[in-house]
Amino acid sequence: MHAHGYTKREIAEVAVKNKRNALDHPSAQLGAEITVDDVLNSEIMAYPVNRLDVSPTSDGAGAVILAAEHVARRLTEKPVWIDGVGHCLDTAYWCTRDLYYPDYVEVAARHAYEMAGIKEPDKEIHVAEPYDPFTYKELHHMEGLMLCPRGGSVKMLTNGDTQRDGRLPVSPSGGLLGVGNPIAAAAMMKIIEIFLQLREEAGARQVPGAPRCGVAQAWGDLMQVGTVVVMRR
Amino acid sequence: MELIPKEKVDGTVRGLKRKELDSGEVLVFDWEPKLAYAWDDGPAIARYLAELKNGRIIAKKCNKCHRVMIPPRMFCELCWRPSDDWVFVEDTGTINTFVISNVDWKAGRLDIEGGVRPFTPAVIEIDGASRGMGILHLIDDVDPQKIEIGMRVKAVWKPPEEREGSITDIRYFKPVE
Ligand SMILES: [Zn+2]
Numbered sequence: 001m002h003a004h005g006y007t008k009r010e011i012a013e014v015a016v017k018n019k020r021n022a023l024d025h026p027s028a029q030l031g032a033e034i035t036v037d038d039v040l041n042s043e044i045m046a047y048p049v050n051r052l053d054v055s056p057t058s059d060g061a062g063a064v065i066l067a068a069e070h071v072a073r074r075l076t077e078k079p080v081w082i083d084g085v086g087h088c089l090d091t092a093y094w095c096t097r098d099l100y101y102p103d104y105v106e107v108a109a110r111h112a113y114e115m116a117g118i119k120e121p122d123k124e125i126h127v128a129e130p131y132d133p134f135t136y137k138e139l140h141h142m143e144g145l146m147l148c149p150r151g152g153s154v155k156m157l158t159n160g161d162t163q164r165d166g167r168l169p170v171s172p173s174g175g176l177l178g179v180g181n182p183i184a185a186a187a188m189m190k191i192i193e194i195f196l197q198l199r200e201e202a203g204a205r206q207v208p209g210a211p212r213c214g215v216a217q218a219w220g221d222l223m224q225v226g227t228v229v230v231m232r233r
Numbered sequence: 234m235e236l237i238p239k240e241k242v243d244g245t246v247r248g249l250k251r252k253e254l255d256s257g258e259v260l261v262f263d264w265e266p267k268l269a270y271a272w273d274d275g276p277a278i279a280r281y282l283a284e285l286k287n288g289r290i291i292a293k294k295c296n297k298c299h300r301v302m303i304p305p306r307m308f309c310e311l312c313w314r315p316s317d318d319w320v321f322v323e324d325t326g327t328i329n330t331f332v333i334s335n336v337d338w339k340a341g342r343l344d345i346e347g348g349v350r351p352f353t354p355a356v357i358e359i360d361g362a363s364r365g366m367g368i369l370h371l372i373d374d375v376d377p378q379k380i381e382i383g384m385r386v387k388a389v390w391k392p393p394e395e396r397e398g399s400i401t402d403i404r405y406f407k408p409v410e
Pocket of ligand 1: 295296297311312313
């Protein structure tokens with residue numbers, strides 16, 4: 001808000017989008033049809049963060065099966081490949097670093113993109129699941145993942161670009177805000193969503209256009225850890 | 234070896250009944266854990282806390298990147314080398330970020346309607362330390378709605394006889410002109 005003049009009203013649209021997307025997720029805890037005013041009128045937890053800007057406390061689990069290439073080809077006709085992985089830890093002294101821009105997510109993303117041969121993430125990635133435990137973190141992470149320029153995430157959101165049928169769907173699963181935030185399993189939920197989207201098996205959540213490349217990202221610890229996974233079909 | 238009887242796995246697992254607990258049919262025991270622990274501050278934080286007791290804030294410098302780091306640390310995590318000189322910094326600073334919290338540190342709701350002042354923690358960049366170097370502390374003596382990013386603040390210390398070598402030796406920071 002301070003760096004780019006984003007308003008609470010704009011940021012609240014992340015909650016509206018993700019909770020609506022979650023209505024189509026069979027495991028969702030907080031799928032709902034809400035409005036921006038519902039978010040702004042929800043209880044203030046710690047200004048500028050209201051109740052509906054925050055993901056719930058959740059329990060849950062997720063799993064994927066990893067297999068060597070020749071095994072995967074034997075097991076399924078539609079394997080999804082992990083083409084790039086990146087991890088980065090910033091300093092644990094969290095009062096000592098930029099509290100807006102997640103440099104560590106950008107470093108992790110650069111590693112993953114290099115491994116996957118991605119040069120223009122905003123064009124080559126067709127569906128994204130950035131970590132969204134809070135509304136504004138989805139925006140921070142879209143910028144860290146270089147899906148838009150710094151300061152460009154709100155424009156992308158308010159344009160409708162990140163809707164399930166938008167130019168670059170973001171959190172079509174419903175995200176942590178809608179599906180839930182089972183800590184340590186939450187990012188696996190995002191990886192599973194990209195898997196289903198790439199196989200075109202996401203049912204009512206399916207993004208159009210037969211996506212071929214997706215990215216999932218996790219954030220955590222002392223708010224300084226970024227993990228990025230690029231997947232392709 | 235079968236750890237769980239098969240019929241349990243097949244769906245006969247159910248909640249226990251009070252009667253089964255009371256009758257001793259189910260083994261129950263009380264255990265009071267003794268979880269005593271000690272915290273080693275390490276040389277950098279120990280000196281930092283000892284200086285707070287003296288009413289001073291101390292930082293540590295890295296002679297490679299020339300950062301003055303607070304809280305002080307024995308290594309520079311950017312240069313990956315031991316840090317160098319101890320330097321005293323000011324007890325004034327600038328608010329980098331803050332929240333007006335209606336919940337306490339245990340996530341319990343504060344009685345805001347009943348007149349309780351919200352918690353207003355802030356990251357405060359300390360004068361004399363490098364730009365962007367902050368500590369987390371409380372802001373007080375100001376209407377929460379008037380707090381702003383970039384606001385200048387100064388430490389309000391406990392009187393010397395009440396200090397105990399803790400970050401709470403500074404009660405809070407308050408705005409200064
Ligand atoms: Zn250094």
